[in-house]
Amino acid sequence: MSLSRLARIWPSARRYASHSVNSPAPSFNTVGPYQVFDRNVKCMQRDGAASRNGGEQSRLVDYVRDEVAHRMMERFLARPGHFSKLLEPEKVKKSIMIDSSHATLNRDTDEEFEVEVERRHGDEESLLQIISPNSQEAVVSCLSLHWVNDLPGALVQIKEALQADGLFLGAMFGGDTLFELRTALQLAEVEREGGISPRISPMTDTRDISNLLGRAGFTLLTVDIDEVKVGYPSMWELMEDLGEMGEGNAVIGRRPFIHRDTLAAASAIYKELHGNDDGSIPATFQIGWKPAPTQPKPLDRGTGKVNLKEVL
Amino acid sequence: MNASKIAKDAQTPLKKFAYASTVTCSTQASAYGKCIAASYMDVRRDMCKEEFAKFAECLRTTLKRKW
Numbered sequence: 001m002s003l004s005r006l007a008r009i010w011p012s013a014r015r016y017a018s019h020s021v022n023s024p025a026p027s028f029n030t031v032g033p034y035q036v037f038d039r040n041v042k043c044m045q046r047d048g049a050a051s052r053n054g055g056e057q058s059r060l061v062d063y064v065r066d067e068v069a070h071r072m073m074e075r076f077l078a079r080p081g082h083f084s085k086l087l088e089p090e091k092v093k094k095s096i097m098i099d100s101s102h103a104t105l106n107r108d109t110d111e112e113f114e115v116e117v118e119r120r121h122g123d124e125e126s127l128l129q130i131i132s133p134n135s136q137e138a139v140v141s142c143l144s145l146h147w148v149n150d151l152p153g154a155l156v157q158i159k160e161a162l163q164a165d166g167l168f169l170g171a172m173f174g175g176d177t178l179f180e181l182r183t184a185l186q187l188a189e190v191e192r193e194g195g196i197s198p199r200i201s202p203m204t205d206t207r208d209i210s211n212l213l214g215r216a217g218f219t220l221l222t223v224d225i226d227e228v229k230v231g232y233p234s235m236w237e238l239m240e241d242l243g244e245m246g247e248g249n250a251v252i253g254r255r256p257f258i259h260r261d262t263l264a265a266a267s268a269i270y271k272e273l274h275g276n277d278d279g280s281i282p283a284t285f286q287i288g289w290k291p292a293p294t295q296p297k298p299l300d301r302g303t304g305k306v307n308l309k310e311v312l
Numbered sequence: 313m314n315a316s317k318i319a320k321d322a323q324t325p326l327k328k329f330a331y332a333s334t335v336t337c338s339t340q341a342s343a344y345g346k347c348i349a350a351s352y353m354d355v356r357r358d359m360c361k362e363e364f365a366k367f368a369e370c371l372r373t374t375l376k377r378k379w
Binding site for chain 2: 260
């Protein structure tokens with residue numbers, strides 16, 4: 001009896017369910033950072049991508065991250081996480097890797113490192129719950145900050161986690177990343193369906209990054225942009241690889257489906273609008289760099305305790 | 313890899329669809345894409361309806377399906 005009643009109620013209840021069952025319902029009584037990304041969905045996507053085929057597919061599409069990690073190495077000769085294998089033991093004693101996706105974090109547990117490595121599973125958005133304040137000599141982030149909702153808050157936490165005079169080096173996707181795919185999908189949706197929907201994440205602009213870093217209290221900032229261009233046979237391979245990277249769409253309020261006609265239209269537009277002469281299509285990944293050593297500021301005038309005469 | 317080998321490998325529905333839209337119907341796809349690219353600054357709904365109808369027709373006959 002109760003079962004049949006449930007069965008009757010359930011279908012109508014489903015009609016009111018929101019499009020994403022995993023995201024917490026927005027609370028209108030609290031003031032928090034504006035939620036752009038569905039962190040639960042992102043975590044599921046990354047877990048799924050890293051555990052598919054025992055991580056084989058995921059390793060295959062590491063090319064963007066590896067390239068960025070190598071470019072980061074040129075800027076700073078030490079890096080944890082994706083690139084701990086390149087850490088030099090004489091410079092670094094121990095490195096802690098943090099990732100919100102358990103499967104991604106433990107994908108290559110058998111990999112050999114020259115330095116001591118510790119893996120901690122936790123949310124980047126609540127960094128200070130994972131590592132204690134004033135404990136780190138350097139914090140390095142390689143392409144993980146583009147899924148963070150509360151970027152100012154995350155940067156403040158990074159600053160808090162650093163010791164005095166510590167260094168933060170980060171790389172994140174920003175600016176015009178995947179603008180080819182974005183424009184192709186938008187044009188296809190406008191022409192076929194008469195409107196657009198969020199398919200590609202909003203990206204942080206480089207200028208905003210330096211403001212955010214300054215606001216978080218970092219000093220001696222350097223921010224620059226680099227571009228990685230990858231050629232694909234067609235839009236389909238690009239989208240497949242993005243999925244394997246765990247970089248699928250996780251914008252709150254996304255439409256969870258796309259019409260076949262729209263997708264075909266986008267593929268045709270991508271090729272005609274952005275395609276290379278040899279028939280392949282380019283995809284641009286724009287990476288902003290931001291080394292930011294937090295350094296103690298000079299003392300105020302007149303607060304000196306040592307007489308300069310005695311020193312000289 | 314030659315074209316027939318790729319076509320044989322394309323087994324999943326999405327792969328078949330991808331193959332049809334980029335290889336089998338490439339002429340119609342290119343005509344549609346050119347129509348959009350000609351005035352991509354001012355795109356309106358059903359602007360390239362005729363071009364797309366041909367493209368969609370080709371996809372449907374290739375995949376022997378309707379949607």
